[in-house]
Every structure is written in C-alpha cells, then in structure tokens.
Amino acid sequence: MKRLLISNRGEIARRVIRTAHRMGIDTVAVFSEPDADALHVREATLAFALGGVTSAESYLRIDRLLEAARATGADAVHPGYGFLSENADFAQAVIDAGLTWVGPPPAAIRALGSKSAAKALALQHGVPVLPGYFGADQRMETFIAEAERIGFPLMIKAVAGGGGRGMRLVTDAAHLPAALASARSEALAGFGNGDLLIERAVQRPRHVEVQVFADAHGQCVHLGERDCSVQRRHQKIIEEAPSPAVDSALREQLGRCAVALAEAAGYVGAGTVEFLLDEGPGGASTGRSNTRSPKCAPAWTWWNGSFAWRAANRCL
Numbered sequence: 001m002k003r004l005l006i007s008n009r010g011e012i013a014r015r016v017i018r019t020a021h022r023m024g025i026d027t028v029a030v031f032s033e034p035d036a037d038a039l040h041v042r043e044a045t046l047a048f049a050l051g052g053v054t055s056a057e058s059y060l061r062i063d064r065l066l067e068a069a070r071a072t073g074a075d076a077v078h079p080g081y082g083f084l085s086e087n088a089d090f091a092q093a094v095i096d097a098g099l100t101w102v103g104p105p106p107a108a109i110r111a112l113g114s115k116s117a118a119k120a121l122a123l124q125h126g127v128p129v130l131p132g133y134f135g136a137d138q139r140m141e142t143f144i145a146e147a148e149r150i151g152f153p154l155m156i157k158a159v160a161g162g163g164g165r166g167m168r169l170v171t172d173a174a175h176l177p178a179a180l181a182s183a184r185s186e187a188l189a190g191f192g193n194g195d196l197l198i199e200r201a202v203q204r205p206r207h208v209e210v211q212v213f214a215d216a217h218g219q220c221v222h223l224g225e226r227d228c229s230v231q232r233r234h235q236k237i238i239e240e241a242p243s244p245a246v247d248s249a250l251r252e253q254l255g256r257c258a259v260a261l262a263e264a265a266g267y268v269g270a271g272t273v274e275f276l277l278d279e280g281p282g283g284a285s286t287g288r289s290n291t292r293s294p295k296c297a298p299a300w301t302w303w304n305g306s307f308a309w310r311a312a313n314r315c316l
Contacts, residue, residue: 001025001076001100003045007065007090008080013040016078021045028072030065032058046072059083062090066097076100086113104214104269111265116159116197118261125264127257130276132199134159140177143198147176150200156180158187159195164234166190169201206245206277207231210258214267222255245277 004020005028006013017027017040029044032052041047048068052058059065060083069077077094079085079102088109094101104112112118116134123129132154133146147154147170156179158166166187168179180196188194207228214220227243228236246254258273 003028003072003074004076004078004102005030005048005065005069005072005074006040006044006078006080007059008078008083008085009035009038009040009059012080012082014043016080017043028068028074030059030068048072055083062093065090066093069094069097069099074099076102078102088113102269104265104267104271108265108267112261112267112271114159115157116195118265119197121264122257122261125260127261130199130202132197134197134199138195140180143180143196144173144176147173147198150198153201153203154198155201156183157197157199158183158191158193159197160187160193161191166196167234170198202276202278204279205229206243206279207236208243208246208254208275208277210254210273210275212258212262212267212271212273214262214269214271216268218263220259220262220267222258225251225254245279250277 003026004016006016007030008016009031013029017029020027026045027043029041029047030050031038031041031047032050032055034053035041036049048071050058050061050064050068052061062084065077065084068074077099079090084090085103086109088106091101091103091106091109095106103109110117111121116136119129119132119134131150133143133150135142135146152173153169153171156166156168156170166183168183170176170179183196184194187196208225209228210225211223212220213223224241225243225246226239226241227245228239229245230236230238230240242251254275257275261273262271
C-alpha cells in the first residue's frame with residue numbers, strides 16, 4: 001500500500017491520515033463543495049473534489065470515489081465510519097477496480113451488517129441471542145404468531161441501520177400491529193429497508209460493546225469492553241471502560257463470543273460486537289455487530305494505549 005484514499009471527511013479522515021503518514025503511506029482526501037477548506041483536505045498528501053453539496057451528491061457517490069482513486073493514483077481505499085463504510089456493494093466495487101479495500105470483506109459486511117443475519121450466524125456458533133423472530137417472512141400474521149410465542153414485553157427493531165430508528169417497545173398484543181407499521185415506515189425512510197425483527201425486551205439492560213480486530217490470516221483478538229448504557233433516545237452519551245458491570249469471568253465470555261462471531265463471518269479489520277446484559281436472569285445476549293471502525297476510537301485508543309489504532313490499521 002503506497003497511497004490511501006479515505007472516502008470520508010472530518011475527524012475519522014484526519015485520524016486515518018495521521019496514522020497513514022506515520023506509516024509512510026501517502027493519502028488522498030476527497031471533499032464536497034462545502035468541505036473545500038476542511039482540515040482533512042489540507043492535511044492529506046493529495047485532495048480530489050467530488051463536487052456536490054449534499055452527501056448524496058459527494059461522499060455517497062461510488063462512481064465519483066472510484067474516479068478519485070484512479071485520478072490520484074491511489075491503490076487502496078479506507079471508508080472510515082458512516083457513509084459507505086458498511087456498504088458491501090461499495091467494498092466489492094473497490095475490489096473489482098483492482099484496489100485494496102481497507103475493511104472487512106463484502107461477505108462479512110453482508111453477514112454482520114444485517115441484525116437478522118448476524119443473529120442467525122451467532123446462533124449457529126453458540127453465541128447467545130435473545131429469544132425472538134428474525135426470519136424473512138415479514139407478514140403481519142407471522143409477527144403476531146411469533147410474538148405470542150416469545151411473550152410480552154418485546155422489542156421491535158429494524159434489521160438495517162441503527163441509532164434507535166425503527167425501534168419500538170411493545171407491552172401487549174393489542175399495540176403490536178400499529179407499532180410494527182410505525183417501525184417499518186421509519187426504517188424504510190431511514191435506511192431504505194423496512195424489514196423488522198422482534199425479540200424479548202430486556203427491562204433493565206446494560207449496553208456493553210466488545211472491540212475486535214481481525215487480520216487477513218485468520219487471527220482475531222478482542223481488546224475488552226466498554227459500557228454504553230447511558231443513552232438518550234437510543235443514542236450513547238457516556239462510554240465507560242472497563243464496564244463496571246463486567247467481572248473477569250464475564251469479560252472472558254463476552255470476548256470469546258465476540259471473537260467467535262467475527263471469525264464465523266470471516267471478518268477482517270476493526271469492528272464492534274454489541275451485547276445486552278440483563279441485570280435479571282438471562283445473562284448476556286448479542287445485540288448487533290458494526291462492520292466498521294468505531295466512532296469512539298479516540299477514547300478507546302487512549303484507554304488501550306496507542307497500540308489499538310496502529311493495530312487496527314495493520315490488521316486492516
């Protein structure tokens with residue numbers, strides 16, 4: 001790898017640029033019209049104007065990003081987080097163009113990018129999941145029947161995306177049809193995918209994430225956990241590491257499960273496996289997996305030492 005294009009902007013682009021330069025790798029920044037004077041543009045070795053004002057006109061344009069790589073002589077692409085970082089079609093397009101994709105393989109993105117697919121994979125490899133329904137049959141009558149099997153209260157979740165969109169708590173059967181319709185509409189508008197799943201609701205959950213790193217040779221490690229339970233509207237406010245709710249035995253179990261899931265998916269790079277901890281009976285269950293560099297990597301790097309971010313880039 002001699003020249004790396006970062007198909008992103010802002011903080012994550014600057015972080016990748018700094019690390020690449022320390023490793024002796026040239027960098028290419030891309031930018032929309034409003035970002036022409038942004039810091040990531042100034043700090044990169046080269047910069048390419050994508051044009052456009054909105055993200056849809058710039059950072060989400062696969063054709064323009066590949067054109068930028070060709071024009072600047074980049075031989076690798078790092079997606080950062082957000083935008084196209086969890087888009088398997090973009091990853092495949094980069095590979096098909098003869099470039100190095102700095103991220104998980106497209107198959108791993110597809111396997112873990114969908115909550116339903118990730119939960120099915122977790123079950124196949126002995127990783128605990130909450131009782132629920134995450135099948136392909138999306139008919140209302142199927143959800144009603146499965147809800148009776150699971151029991152109330154239950155949680156509706158969008159199969160795609162995150163951030164609390166398409167999520168509804170349902171306490172009884174009478175409210176299920178309206179909640180499904182509302183969640184589906186929100187998921188479709190937010191992610192372009194209206195598929196849903198339902199699972200048993202955890203009344204007093206703790207949200208704990210495990211950071212994993214995997215290389216292209218089948219080696220995978222975890223770097224412990226962080227507690228993201230303090231949230232507002234399903235958005236994290238405070239992240240604490242290590243989690244005050246996790247002892248050494250549970251930490252070992254969570255790490256083992258996270259690594260098992262990453263290895264089962266053929267994962268490569270930096271990723272996050274999220275767990276819900278039930279303060280009552282039930283223990284830990286997988287929630288979802290993020291197939292991208294973590295947004296909280298600056299704090300995570302500080303806690304783990306500078307090893308973490310350099311290791312992420314070497315694994316990637």
